[in-house]
Amino acid sequence: MSANSIDKASVSDIVDRFGSRPEMLVQILQSIVQVHGWISEDVIRQLASDLNLSRADVHGVVEYYHDFRTSPPGKHIVKVCQAEACQAMGSRELTSHAEQAVGKDTTLEDVYCLGNCACAPAVMVNGRTHGRVDAERFDTLIGALEGRD
């Protein structure tokens, strides 16, 4: 993840996996983000060409969805739920704490509901959801991340 360019062959593999079907654009972009963490300008060009779409079409889809980052994320991705059930259990305070607590190598993002609303507040760390997260538990989760500065 998070190199400054995305390997062309790897994108081609993903496109192939979805049968080069233009209606699979959202799925293709999702797979690219899951593997590489983000979508570069070059990827947009490549997809437009491979799927026979205009660059504007691809660009529009990339811009539309929150998941499709257009810059490389940090080594770790931490998402703190900002939706109502978590708000009711102190997610605003947890978010303030998280902003102070995460390292430079970590991308902190908002997320609106992880579907873990009976065990709020919820946090997702590198794709795994954690429940009943207070400041102390947050620090434990962050502290356990590999290769942290």
Place this chain on the structure above:
Amino acid sequence: MAAVKIYVPRDTTAVSVGADDVALAIAQAAKARSAQIEIVRNGSWGACWLEPMVEVLVGEQRIAYGNVAPEDVPGLFDAGLLEGGEHEKRLGPVNEIDYLISQDRWTFWRVGLTESLSLDDFLAHQGFKALQKAWETGPDAVIEAVTQSGLRGRGGAGFPTGIKWRTVADTEADQKYIACNADEGDSGTFSDRMLMEGDPFGLIEALAIAGFAVGADKGYIYLRSEYALTHTILSRAIDTARDAGWLGENIQGSGFDFDIELHLGAGSYVCGEETAMLESLEGKKGIVRYKPPLPAIEGLFGKPTVVNNVVTLASVPNIVNLGGERYADMGVNRSKGTLAFQLAGNIRRGGLVEKAFGITLRELIEGYGGGTASGRPLKAVQVGGPLGAYLTADQLDTPLDYEAFVDIGALIGHGGIVVFDDTANMALQARFAMEFCAIESCGKCTPCRIGSTRGVEVIDRLIGGENREENYDLLVELCDTMEDASLCAMGGMTPYPVRSVLRHFAEDFAEGKQ
């Protein structure tokens, strides 16, 4: 001696509070003691406040232990876990836990009971019986049963499912689709997720029945990307079903073809709106379509499409098995059957409670939920997600009935119930409603796209104490415009929570506190 079965849920909530670590600790402890065990990964029963909840099969009974942490495991073994031994975490037989046995489990009856990814276990628990019955009775009888059941869309809109299916069945086309909406974006809701994680084959069967009823050979499930574990479980279930001949061409020699493609969303809330979801399934921006044409006539790729929520579809197999009347016998007025209510936020016993319509909010929140988690007085309850009104402690005796909720300016939506205690500042919640709409608006219509941003600004001025009366009136007028002129529920219902705060919690603005 046969291996002792130990159930540890593989469910996002259970795993989020340590279920995987508990399973690992149990395996290690058993190995160290040379005990023969078999760990079964079931769904969660929905008593989320007890998670991770471990069960041990002793004779015919499953003995439950609640809030098990990995460090409890050696002690549990010392206490005779494998024989259901006494321990402070022991809850007793799972079928004697009041929270669970007092429910009306129609749609969720297999969730928690079975091993989620075991096709054999599914088949041993009525699996695919309804599909086979549908083949015997024919498509019309299926639609008739669904119509008779009074089932309405559980995603929030409450549209009668039988009418939708009839429309698609009666529309001539060379291709039809089933599109299952699993983009469960409302805060406070997790019933779709629990169903998909706990009974994925049940959903697959439900889609196949819908396909058979209306004449569609292809189904899509549009799953939100935030549900990572759900995606893993559902993908595996679909592959398993296909490998075993329950999906694909000529299913079990019946002559019926049906397959399912699983799509992931990409973090857009509005893609839970049916037409935006169809756009996204076509690989485009999730921008809401004008209606008409209805998706039942011109849906996915312009073809007749049944768009149904996960819980709606999953309610169907039992309707086919047991008959529509049985379902319609539950509930009140035009709200027939059951809803899987989800107790969330600041609540002591949060979880999933499937009950017949007509139960009151108080019975759910105080009876099942045990009041607030903080122990402080309840201040507000938001029912139905971010577009749902905030209700006061005085409104808790309202029965859960679609029409009764409309009468008080509220909605049931997808059945999420989020509780707030008296430390909540409701002005901030009203502000959040507008802010969320501004973040998530698809941008097609002006009242939603612009109105939400202006709404945040007006609320900020109100909170700041600036020209209070003037800004109050302006906010009410803005709510009118959004409600009357937005294209879909996103802009059209964002005013619900805002107005409810103005109506019931105006003092939170007046205090100007942040």
